[in-house]
Amino acid sequence: MIVQQTQNAFNDKAAQFILVPLGGAIAFSVESWATIMIALPFVLFAPLAGWLSDRFSKRDVMLGAAIAQLLILLWLCASIHIRSMELALCGFFALAVQSAFFSPAKIGINKELVGSKHLGFAAGIQQMMAMLAILSGQIAAGIIYDQRYKALGETPEVAWQAAFPPLVVLAALAVPAIFMAWVVPRTPAQGAEKLHGGILIQHFKHLGDLWRDAPLRQASFGVAFFWGFATFINLWSVKLAKVLTEGQGGFGTLSSWFMAAATLGMALGFGVASFLLRKRIELGWVPLAGVAMTVTALIFALQDPTGSLRLLSAAEISFHAVLKAALSPISGSFLWGLASLAFFAALFLAPLNAWMQDRYPPNQRGELQSAVNLQDCLIGIIAAAFVEGLVLIADMTGVETVLGYRIQLAIAGVGCGLITWFIIRLLPGHFVRVIGLSILRIFYRIRPVGAEHIPEKGGVLLLPSHVSWADAFFITAASPRPVRFVMDAIYMEKPAIRWFCTLFETVPIDLGKPREAMRTAAAALQKGDLVCLFPEGRLTRTGTLLPLKRGFEIIARQAKAPIVPAWLDGAWGSIFSFEGNRYFRKRPHRIPYGLAISFGEPIEPRDASISLIRHGILKASSAAVEARLKGWKRPEPRAVQANGYQLGQINALPRRQAIARLSDDPEIDALPSVATFTKLFKVKLHHRDQASPQDHCWVGGSKLRHSILALPPTQGAVPFYDFSPDALDPIDPPGWIHCPCLAVDGIIVAMSFPDPPKISPSCSHQPGSKPGTYGHLLPGFDFSEKDGITTLHGPAAGPDGLQLPHPLFVDDLGFVGPRQDPETESPGDSA
Structure with a gap:
């Protein structure tokens, strides 16, 4: 599936970057029209594309899209052969239509192939490969076209000859993509609605379905912002390249290099995101990436986008000239800035995309993804119009052209900052957690053991040993799901602790009212949360498991939630533990310090007892030691x-x-x-x-x-x-x-x-x-x-x-x- 969608993206982008410089060579402005034509099919056909992906196997939809792409590329070859830009643009529009039907199928099939656990990783890999395909398509098409155009004489008449052979090659490359789509596993259809005329105009119904789910609505707005920003940067780069080359020789090469820098940065960002999301989907990366986007865009706006490129005449711009300029300290900073901006933008998008794919109801996955695509494209059209409006204002006010483009980027940076501030206010806990865990991982190497024992969905009561003051952070870092911790409400009287606990949705209980406390914890489990309660009720000062307190059995039975015992191996020895007969006032044994958080096998609530849970925690401790021995190369026998x-x-x-x-x-x-x-x-x-x-x-x-x-x-x-x-x-x-x-x-x-x-007289x-x-x-x-x-x-x-x-x-x-x-x-x- 990844290889097939990569081939599809390569063909699409290569065809675009042949037609764009061709239009410049024959004085037919294509770049703005191209942006609109790419977005318009997603607007016109979004409901039908979503219905198709739900009504039939997504693999079959992908196969149909592969066949359609081959036919459309043959149409483009014929259009260029008869030298009709109008017919070529019709083919270009048809490619965009094919993409509109292909998109919900290729995105929706992810969860059907890999499930929730690996969805973040799979989505990141998919987006990374798509960006690499776009990058290679841009570079190959732009450079090949420019070299042929220059070799044939750089006249409008030979521009058509320069474009025809590369399009023939793209048509040939579309053939193996059909076979690759054929061998993708055939997933079952999820929807049952039959085709009727109303489907064609259900745009607002599908958007309404999307927006009724508040978290999905907010996430979709974040995704739409990304695509609006990406459209802005894409069009901004192409227009800047056109200004620098006056639309003549070198336009294709320079625009390809600008877009290559952005696309390579984005591909790398998706690759990093797939690594960061390999264990679970973490939304905290979204606001963090937004902050980085804002800072990068504002710094980038101060850079001179021409540098040594400005010293080259249009005829001198070539692959080697641009490569040399990219490595220079002047223009190189511009290209690296463009790549960095795209890198953080990808890190912004990937968690949102994966989270939404995981949340979609199975029978509406195609429809909702098409609604998201519709929303993205509407924003893309607005972004394209925004760029044109800024260019028009700059022309009317007499602002120097290159300075105008730098002002545009500064405006985009301010927009990033406003959106990021809104997201931080919306997801403060996620934002703080991802920063805190990133810092924590500098000092600790935390290895989860038996994480597969935690059910992927539904309420789960986690009962770990309690070794150090930092146990909650260690467990949060190791858990494949977000964790809500149970805390005595008496600590919430302190404003700082209350703010912190509210941020992370801590479950406050009143130990003076045990029945009410158990009902509160059970309610959190019934919501489907992973709730952590330390059954010892206090930190160990011996390093061993203390007597367990009663109550968790009733909580688990009331909520009908499984219990997962856990052991924090290596936490005894952390500066936050009582090792050495004191907390904190000791130097670390080593940095980074190794921990293993072992999750035991789930225990059914009807079987819950102090004896069984104690055995489960001890069994988790032996599994943790077993995991720690892996990789040791010591002369002593294993025992x-x-x-x-x-x-x-x-x-x-x-x-x-x-x-x-x-x-x-x-x-x-x-x-x-x-x-x-x-x-x-x-x-x-x-x-x-x-x-x-x-x-x-x-x-x-x-x-x-x-x-x-x-x-x-x-x-x-x-x-x-x-x-x-x-x-x-x-x-x-x-x-x-x-x-x-x-x-x-x-x-x-x-x-x-x-x-x-004892550390105080009140200590037990x-x-x-x-x-x-x-x-x-x-x-x-x-x-x-x-x-x-x-x-x-x-x-x-x-x-x-x-x-x-x-x-x-x-x-x-x-x-x-x-x-x-x-x-x-x-x-x-x-x-």
Whole structure:
């Protein structure tokens, strides 16, 4: 489909740029008429073109358009052969009619071929290839015609001879385009309305259908502005080239180069847009591109559009002369300015086009696209008349010709600014978000994992872990859909926060009125939004998953919305997390810093429970670690790599500091992931001959336990991470903090650690340990239970999983310890 529409655009534009300089050579002004003739069929036949694309397979419409183009190009060849510009213009008009019927089919078929997920990327590629086809058609036609015209003698009589052979070649090129249209997959017809006379005059009905949908109406106005602006720049460039060459030799070459600069910039803009929209359609690029268009147009208006070109006579203008001038510091700035203006214009259009294609109802896709085309062409005609009016005013007032064209561009720049201001007011949240996320991506490399688990449409309740103050930004950057976050309404009392939350359509809830809060969140889901609620209700200061609060089950059931659990891997370590026992007041580990946001498999609302959601979040954490290992080239076994990374995701062993061990401790020698941890997180591992409270913290087994117990009492609180078989047997030597830990088959699965400090008296307590347990299960493990045996899963657990020794299990708070026997007297006895 892309190749076929590219060939169609090439033929169209090449034919135009043969007829335009031909008209100049025989003193028949074509450029203004050409603009009107291109736009008029979209006005006259818009309803019929839309009906055709909905009533029949869009692939069949494309095939018919390809056949029609071949016949019309043969008509043009005959017209030039008999030297009739009137008949040639009829053929030119017929090409525009063919385009009017081709356009809704080629645009409408995008979603039918690729769906919503890749629509932004596909639309950007389609527009980029169309622009490249236009560019190559302009350059080839203008330059070939000029070279033939000069070689034959530059007289009106030979102008016809210069035009005929290139048109014959275009007719030949139209033949393979028919075959390409034939092999496009045949999509089903979407409409059922039969042909009747009223369809021919349903312009305002279709426009009414378009305008009744307020977001579609506003987006269509933005698209119309682009085409009006593009028409202005197109006609402005051609007229400027005509002034510089006085319409004689070199006109085709110079106008082709001006248009080539604009078209190449536009093609590059569409290419960049397809990359930016590859994950989701982001409307925030529209106002940002509008700002860039405004600034570029106003700066561009200050540039001299002639430069060294002004020093060339009409006879000297050639491909090589213009290329040399384009590389000069004088005129080169003009051509680069033209390309930059077109680049930002394409970035302005692409998100709007993709968003509208996604929003069209399937059975009206052709009709609504034709209504958009009609609107675009009406604006194009107005823009062409506007240019002619400005030229007339300049002539009447005696303004120097080139200065007049610079004033025209300045007026266009002011128009861009006014439209952009309106769009920013209309889409402030999108505008701020795209700027914020662009800045965020400078400092963070955010990798989404399992994004396909988020349904493309409908309400979805997202339940992620809550690790840092920037989690909302990280999730927004990773999500394929816009996210609305739930926030306690008490924070909305502050004007700055209220403005920010209103901007991003935050869902405010009153935690003092739980029933009303749940109804508010459910209403947002019923609207079809992706709503994010942090089920822990607070930031973790341990790095592990905190107990989940109830309420989300009722919200999901009321809204009948699926639940997607999620894990923010790597957020522990961001300056916005509590890693290092403080927020913000620490330097980044690296820039850019890598994060993986893992989205788990959807859970049906009827199945929602705290236990199931907790398992879903833990499973997402293991998927995130698995994704992080991809691309690593380290010597350690995969399980050891994963386990060493997991050790850095909790508030236990410190990053970028030092830890100590005994030189001949066999239980630590059996844990290779400790050494991997030190390499991954820039930790110094000191080997000591005996225990000493001078070191920051210690890791060890039975030998270290005995060494510490033999020491005299000391001041301080040095953590001792105990991996010995007797770790659950508590010891309490003065100056030391005993932290039981568990390793199974050389893989560390759980660790206790000192309770993290509170940042304020009102902060809730978050324990780093629990009596009678080995501490928290490390992030990156999920687990299952069968016949009383708990099996851990995740990259560190290996393909077959890692069984915990009986009777160990993972409790509801995430601590690993022995299952309580009702007949035992204490956890210690049970152990």
